[in-house]
Amino acid sequence: MKRFIVSLMAANQVGIMAALTEALDDLKGDIQEVSQTVMQQFFTIILAADFPDHCQGADIVSHIEKVCEPFKVDVTTKEPAREKLFNYPQESVEKYFLTVTGQDQRGIIRRISTRLEEVGIDITDLHAIRDDQRHEFLLVMELAVPTGIETHELTQELEQLGSTEGLSAAFQHENIFAATHDLQPVRLAFRLPTKKVPSH
Numbered sequence: 001m002k003r004f005i006v007s008l009m010a011a012n013q014v015g016i017m018a019a020l021t022e023a024l025d026d027l028k029g030d031i032q033e034v035s036q037t038v039m040q041q042f043f044t045i046i047l048a049a050d051f052p053d054h055c056q057g058a059d060i061v062s063h064i065e066k067v068c069e070p071f072k073v074d075v076t077t078k079e080p081a082r083e084k085l086f087n088y089p090q091e092s093v094e095k096y097f098l099t100v101t102g103q104d105q106r107g108i109i110r111r112i113s114t115r116l117e118e119v120g121i122d123i124t125d126l127h128a129i130r131d132d133q134r135h136e137f138l139l140v141m142e143l144a145v146p147t148g149i150e151t152h153e154l155t156q157e158l159e160q161l162g163s164t165e166g167l168s169a170a171f172q173h174e175n176i177f178a179a180t181h182d183l184q185p186v187r188l189a190f191r192l193p194t195k196k197v198p199s200h
Contacts, residue, residue, distance in 0.1 A: 001050040010073040012043040028052055045094050071126035093144040095174040102167035104130050190200035
């Protein structure tokens with residue numbers, strides 16, 4: 001078996017997932033991990049699956065496109081074994097969450113992601129949405145922060161960046177974030193009510 005990363009996008013319609021999984025089953029693909037959402041009425045999915053050794057990326061794309069033809073899908077694949085992958089050793093990073101809320105500002109994601117890149121922090125999950133009626137913005141990032149980074153100074157810097165842009169920013173270790181939120185993939189985190197911290 002060999003692993004492929006498969007991504008698919010199409011205008012959202014009922015039945016896309018059923019057609020996609022039918023195609024994967026035809027190819028004897030075994031799904032290992034999947035992330036799917038609907039954004040701006042577009043169905044998007046990325047998944048990791050193991051396929052028989054004779055399968056090639058072009059075969060996978062061709063068969064999925066054929067089975068999903070009524071949905072006019074765009075499909076791409078990547079084979080991890082052929083890619084140069086970036087990985088921190090698990091013990092050398094800690095998980096943090098960055099939450100930014102307030103009036104929408106053009107370029108805020110660029111400024112934050114640029115600063116994170118400068119200090120070697122990897123963005124492992126992200127969801128952002130804008131409320132057009134109120135011009136409000138909400139961003140949640142899950143971050144892999146290497147041990148050894150001075151997080152106190154970085155917390156102050158990120159929160160200061162937010163305040164200068166008229167936004168509120170909170171940079172929290174996962175343990176603190178978990179105490180006030182139901183831990184979910186970040187795109188779900190702000191759809192769910194926050195948990196009340198018991199008083200002592």
